[in-house]
Amino acid sequence: MSNSNEPMTGPVTSADRPAPIQAIPVRHWGQMIAGVIVIALLAAFLYAVATNQNIDWSIVGENLFNSTILSGLWITISLTILSMIIGIVLGIGLAIMRLSPNRVLNSVAAGYIWIFRGTPQLVQLLLWFNLALFFPRLGIGDFSVDTNTVITAFVAALLGLGLNEGAYMAEIVRGGILSVDHGQSEASMALGMRRQKTMFKIVLPQAMRVIIPPMGNDLITMLKMTSLVTVIAAPDLLNRAQTISVRNFYIFELLIVASIWYLVLTTIATIIQSRLEKRFARGIAARPSTRARVLKNLKPGRVESIAAVTEPNATPEDHGVKS
Template sequence: MSTKPKFEIVRRRNPGRWVSSVFLLLITLALIDQVRQNKIFHFKTVAEYIVDPRILTGVGITLYITFAAMIIGLVLGAVVALMRLSTNPVMRITSSGFIWVFRGTPTLVQLIFWFNIAIIFPTITLGIPGFAPIFSLPTNRVMTGLLAALLGLGLNEGAYMAEIVRAGILSVDTGQREAAKALGLTPRLTLMRVILPQALRVIIPPAGNQFISLLKASSLVSVIAAGDLLTETTRIYNDNFRILELLVVASLWYLVLTTLANIAQHFLEKRVSRGFAGVRPQRQRSTATQGALAASRGQLSTSPKEI
């Protein structure tokens, strides 16, 4: 009766990993200790203002601006993407120009431009040329900080979403369109029931990233006093001069909101990817596999010579 030799399993030692971990831990503890011993930074101020009504109002306005601008961006992006995929050269050139302008200029510049649009158009007039205006209103009364924020962020987001939607539509195989056409579906039904449901799997991940970026970029509207989270934070620390403490409060809220957005994006991606999990591109079968399949179907004939 033979006895098999027993080999002892020894874990591989990683001294570098332990050294780097201890080094990073010591640095983290040193930073925490420095902050704790700092007598200028008041943690009580952070705890006091974290749920301040003005801060909560700013959080609400930030969410409103983000969701509204994202909806504008989604609708506008879908329209511009379809224009860019159109066979009409005028639509293609117009959509390309829109994307070129709003992707090529800084978001902050666009916000300031819309906030000061009254310099170019002092009044908003509705009427027929050559006749008395039916409706006229000073632009400054309409173009508030909030509206300028929605226009600036919404149009900017529309340019980015147009490219995302276009990439999602192009990712769907052309055979799907041909099959839908063979079934007698109209181009609109093909787009709504065949193309877009499959394109969502490609559109959702970058669109979720754009939403998170937009949530953070909404802080830019503080330069036009749109009443967002950073605007309210600035107003408070201009009164009590606790700049760092209030900035920490704003940062904590942005972290909470982006974390919730990340969680929502994860579950949304999981939902739209149902039915695609584990699907891989079809590869060319090997000769042995083809032969086995043919034999199972009774299509493989063997003769004595071949054997």
């Protein structure tokens, strides 16, 4: 009499194979109901806005591509790009100074960040715009120029936005630099690389993966913060929309026009940020560990012996190695 626990011999037929598992997805009724409610509320809101008799949508369409609006749009884009360039350059320099063992550089950077992060950006814009009240002329010795000639509304906006952004960017870059393993710097300096070259060739490229997400968020914030320059009469997008609304008395319609363009620019900035994040994250998720790379280059017998010692329950296949 044969033992029922003995393994079966002979060819395996389809009747001997176990039936495939029928996976039934779990229905999340709560999420479905919540989604329907949110869609219904959003549709009701859009319908109420679209059919509102107090909003003249023809005015929105007429002014969406108005030359005055487009000129303000260009000023907004220019302020955003130039202010971010100033902020990034300042931020990298201040972050390196904050991490420097030199106490003077460290203190200067810390003081700069403290002042510009501790005062409202609107106050900084007003101070730069009214700089002529304290310094009527700028220059050295006999060479000087009228402050109002140099510090125009656009220049005051650029200084107020760019210098303030530098303080916030410094902390973003510093956090990215600290995220890189210190052994990277030690290894490069052991090979004879100078500290400056190590920072720009080894550390910063690796830190970009951590820096890009908050930097993209700052770019979007900067794009919207340019609307503050309206208080100093800089001809940005919001200022141009308000100028038109003063003439035709369609205040809400022109605000909708400005909001549409801000949404378009924010969407473009979000797409660029997403592409940059993917580019700097290439190879990070799929990069094998050092242990897996070592095991891959060993003979199968050697792999089994190492795995038996380090992980008794693991197999070579668990590390991507074929025995």
